[in-house]
Amino acid sequence: MRQSDYIMALDLGTTGNRAIIFDRNGQIKGQAYRELTQHYPQPGWLEHDAAEIWREVRWAMQASLENAAVAAEEIAAIGLTVQRETCLLWDKTTGQPLHNAIVWQDRRTAPLCDRLRAAGKADLIYDKTGLILDAYFSATKLNWLLDAVKQQGINDLSNVLAGTIDSWVLWNLTGGQVHATDHSNASRTMLLNLATHQWDKDLLDLFEIPASLMPKVCPSLSEFGRLDESILGVEIPIMAILGDQQAALFAHGCDRPGLLKCTYGTGSFLVAHTGHEVVRANQLLSTIAWSFQKVDGTVEVCYALEGAIFTSGACIQWLRDGLKLIQDAAESEALACQVPDTDGVYFVPALSGLGAPHWDMSARGAFMGLTAGAQREHLVRAVLEAIAFQVKEVVNAANSADARPIALLKVDGGACNNNFLMQFQADALGIPVERPEVLDATAQGAAFAAGLASGFWHDYHALVETRKVDKVFEPRANAVTTEHFARWEKAVSKAKDWTT
Numbered sequence: 001m002r003q004s005d006y007i008m009a010l011d012l013g014t015t016g017n018r019a020i021i022f023d024r025n026g027q028i029k030g031q032a033y034r035e036l037t038q039h040y041p042q043p044g045w046l047e048h049d050a051a052e053i054w055r056e057v058r059w060a061m062q063a064s065l066e067n068a069a070v071a072a073e074e075i076a077a078i079g080l081t082v083q084r085e086t087c088l089l090w091d092k093t094t095g096q097p098l099h100n101a102i103v104w105q106d107r108r109t110a111p112l113c114d115r116l117r118a119a120g121k122a123d124l125i126y127d128k129t130g131l132i133l134d135a136y137f138s139a140t141k142l143n144w145l146l147d148a149v150k151q152q153g154i155n156d157l158s159n160v161l162a163g164t165i166d167s168w169v170l171w172n173l174t175g176g177q178v179h180a181t182d183h184s185n186a187s188r189t190m191l192l193n194l195a196t197h198q199w200d201k202d203l204l205d206l207f208e209i210p211a212s213l214m215p216k217v218c219p220s221l222s223e224f225g226r227l228d229e230s231i232l233g234v235e236i237p238i239m240a241i242l243g244d245q246q247a248a249l250f251a252h253g254c255d256r257p258g259l260l261k262c263t264y265g266t267g268s269f270l271v272a273h274t275g276h277e278v279v280r281a282n283q284l285l286s287t288i289a290w291s292f293q294k295v296d297g298t299v300e301v302c303y304a305l306e307g308a309i310f311t312s313g314a315c316i317q318w319l320r321d322g323l324k325l326i327q328d329a330a331e332s333e334a335l336a337c338q339v340p341d342t343d344g345v346y347f348v349p350a351l352s353g354l355g356a357p358h359w360d361m362s363a364r365g366a367f368m369g370l371t372a373g374a375q376r377e378h379l380v381r382a383v384l385e386a387i388a389f390q391v392k393e394v395v396n397a398a399n400s401a402d403a404r405p406i407a408l409l410k411v412d413g414g415a416c417n418n419n420f421l422m423q424f425q426a427d428a429l430g431i432p433v434e435r436p437e438v439l440d441a442t443a444q445g446a447a448f449a450a451g452l453a454s455g456f457w458h459d460y461h462a463l464v465e466t467r468k469v470d471k472v473f474e475p476r477a478n479a480v481t482t483e484h485f486a487r488w489e490k491a492v493s494k495a496k497d498w499t500t
């Protein structure tokens, strides 16, 4: 019998799916990653094929083991972290999804949100869930999916299960045995009551979602089930599930009030731990950071405040796949550095509406200030600057909610590879930006959580200490002027309230 010396993290993001094998020192031993197909059936809509996600998970698990030269028997535990809010319905007898999953960025349910707001439901939803009524969250998407399924002639829901991507993948990992989610993912559905930590009956009724479809809500760090033996030939305990942003928060060691991080992936997410209290702040979301079972059997729940920005790295994907202005994401840095400024061009990254701090589902993307002198380099630079300016807006909102202004930004996520973006971010904020060596903090957080919950590791802070800083970007005086930011804010104001 081989010794179990590794933890496997499954990091199922919006752009792609990844599996990473971590050794006892918290170092990466091997990994596998592939991008996921994005389906855009209509403007403002975005779907994922859940069957493809599951196939990719199976591939990534196998490929990461091969890449690391590690046998499945050597994996002590699995940690799962996923893109949040994206949800689906599936048939528990056939194991097949009943429709493509609706992705968090999808705006199709904005009219339902508008109707609920007009009916005065926004305050009730915010009070119960800590979330701002928006098409971003799962509740209206599940309502839409249930309608679509009924239109397919499926009226008997006794075989139907609902869930976010973690529930779907957990159900498959356990061979259809376990239908569950964790508090951090559940808190993003707009159906979880922050006070009781359970599905809220009034909200399930409001969104017409039968409670019988919903997964069981469990602590983030706990044994969710065991990997079905047919998948890798051995049973492995699944010991943690976290939303991707909460997993990154965990990896950064942000386990108490005053500590925060910003992840630059498909979107950008500034998340601050708020301890054992639900803290509320204007235009920011109150949400669950994570939960765990204490020795006495009770469950401890920690909370966070979040500024959710829908489109950041997604703009880079769009420059590559939509506009074909760049061949790969890294080229955006080289192009931006070829010009001293954007030549007056500004970009509004509202490709999926605007999240924090605007919460405008009807905003749409825009290039402004174009003249005949505008070149590819200027457009690309304007996109990168806009990613940083969006984070500046959210940092400003967080600063106005807290007496202690943010003094250092700890970052992670794929777009942090971009040195131009990181330096511009530091310049625009006027504070240092600290980039770690391992940018996959999301996967790292899931691995740390699974390893701690299984007894593979014992000391959370010692684990966090193993993370190394790659580079600190120091702010340069007057590199980004207040006029430049103000001009960008003006562009944003013009792109708002567009589709109504």
Ligand code: ADP
Pocket: 012, 013, 014, 015, 016, 244, 264, 265, 266, 267, 312, 313, 314, 315, 316, 317, 329, 330, 331, 332, 333, 413, 414, 415, 416, 417, 418
């Ligand atoms: P997610 O978890 O949301 O899938 P990741 O953290 O894996 O996201 O990051 C992927 C995103 O990072 C993509 O949108 C990609 O375009 C962006 N990205 C990767 N490298 C760079 C780069 N050098 N410059 C800018 N963006 C980048």
